[in-house]
């Protein structure tokens with residue numbers, strides 16, 4: 001579903017140039033579970049943002065589900081993000097004035113889905129993620145793990161094919177981190193393509209396919225038949 | 229996004245920034261209430277003036293001595309008309325100009341009016357019986373001035389309601405003799421009502437036959453003449469007939485000014501309309517100033533909510549939707565401010581109307597709609613730039629900022 005070839009991204013800061021993505025070639029099939037690891041500044045987030053259409057590469061080709069994204073205008077990219085891609089961020093990015101339920105509903109609301117249908121769609125997700133009891137709480141009344149579960153709920157409410165998670169457990173203690181990982185893996189088992197950027201080796205090693213980035217390039221890309 | 233969701237989302241956002249919202253609400257509210265109040269003042273003034281003219285009716289013509297030169301040139305050095313308008317000329321006019329049914333000459337003065345030990349300084353109007361119906365003044369007790377020949381004096385007087393109370397309290401005035409300067413007059417009638425007309429309170433005036441007033445004040449010329457135009461005669465035609473006649477009487481010199489309230493009415497009307505628009509414009513300026521505040525507040529809001537904008541984009545909101553969100557917030561607050569302003573302004577206008585019952589203060593409907601539209605329009609216009617800034621943000625950059 002993902003085909004990246006010859007993609008570069010450079011940042012110019014003053015007179016230093018950073019090669020955040022250096023000639024990336026990547027192919028990811030529908031339903032894969034991929035972890036992206038590597039030292040800080042190696043371009044993991046840049047890669048994820050590029051795959052999520054939040055950022056544009058300087059050159060190269062990126063096709064998502066057969067659509068060449070480099071020719072799309074901003075509206076069409078927004079549409080792909082809305083319909084095909086879910087994001088989970090390290091810092092949750094919940095809207096503080098909205099309740100957990102409303103945060104999960106947000107993509108549906110933006111898409112113009114009527115309130116009644118939204119409630120029905122969201123109820124099941126809240127239940128599945130174990131935050132139904134917290135539905136009417138504001139984000140600041142929730143624990144970190146609960147917040148991230150709300151964020152995951154929001155990322156899957158549009159039933160995307162691709163889920164991109166940038167250090168989803170980075171702000172969590174090990175127990176709630178493990179729960180969140182569990183949730184993401186369950187979603188992958190149901191068919192969603194899952195890409196997780198992480199610094200945590202034990203988490204990265206749970207993925208069947210493990211990509212290691214160094215200096216903006218893919219250093220290793222291994223697929224394991226049996227997972228620990 | 230559905231309208232209801234859009235409104236709810238915006239209201240929640242506005243409630244988060246209570247202080248800024250309150251500031252905007254106040255600014256827009258002040259601007260709108262300024263428009264409401266100022267136009268009410270303008271319309272009140274217009275209504276007041278028009279109401280005064282309405283007393284005269286549209287079939288009357290007023291003649292005053294002297295001529296206002298509108299063609300430029302030096303005004304007459306003496307500052308007074310070469311020829312006064314005399315009663316004799318009015319007799320000629322009555323006979324010679326067929327379009328005139330009745331005329332009420334006026335001689336004005338001031339003098340002490342006394343009854344027994346009570347005395348009042350009063351406005352004295354020397355006129356004829358025709359004056360009362362012409363000015364739509366009603367007689368409460370007794371009768372109006374008697375029908376006399378124009379040059380005929382008689383020691384009778386009609387007095388205004390307040391003057392009557394000042395001299396007689398609740399006692400009977402009709403039939404009593406009162407004194408004006410060295411002359412004695414018998415009261416034949418008392419005016420009804422307040423008789424407020426052209427700023428002069430006629431209820432404090434005394435009316436005597438014009439020839440008698442000429443004797444009391446030792447004047448020859450008339451202060452003003454009100455003429456009633458006969459039915460089926462064109463006011464303008466009668467006006468020029470009068471002018472021609474006066475010119476003939478004054479040795480070919482046209483040195484009187486003839487005005488028809490009808491024409492003046494429309495002149496005043498348009499002048500006062502412009503004035504109302506002018507003051508409405510002043511109010512509108514404050515609305516535009518509030519627009520600048522809207523821009524700043526929206527800019528601040530966009531800066532502060534950059535991460536939220538990034539999130540919305542990540543969730544697939546197109547640029548136009550992000551712009552709509554910020555415009556909706558600005559438009560909503562402006563609408564709320566406008567409604568508040570209309571309520572407050574309306575309250576002030578109502579209080580004004582209570583305090584000055586004589587002036588018909590009222591905000592015209594167009595001013596309400598215009599101020600509402602202007603408030604929302606200005607807000608949207610000024611919020612456009614920051615909203616567009618939000619819409620144009622790159623998703624990664626916006627998300628990265630905290």
Ligand SMILES: Nc1ncnc2c1ncn2[C@@H]1O[C@H](COP(=O)(O)OP(=O)(O)OP(=O)(O)O)[C@@H](O)[C@H]1O
Nearest residue numbers: 011012013018020039040041042043044045046047
């Ligand atoms: N907007 C930007 N402007 C300038 N340089 C940037 C920008 N974004 C990323 N970079 C640079 O690009 C490189 C890759 O950054 P990226 O965020 O992808 O790293 P990362 O692997 O996610 O690191 P970390 O593990 O710390 O999150 C870094 O050197 C970073 O400084």
Ligand SMILES: [Mg+2]
Nearest residue numbers: 044045046166
């Ligand atoms: Mg990163």
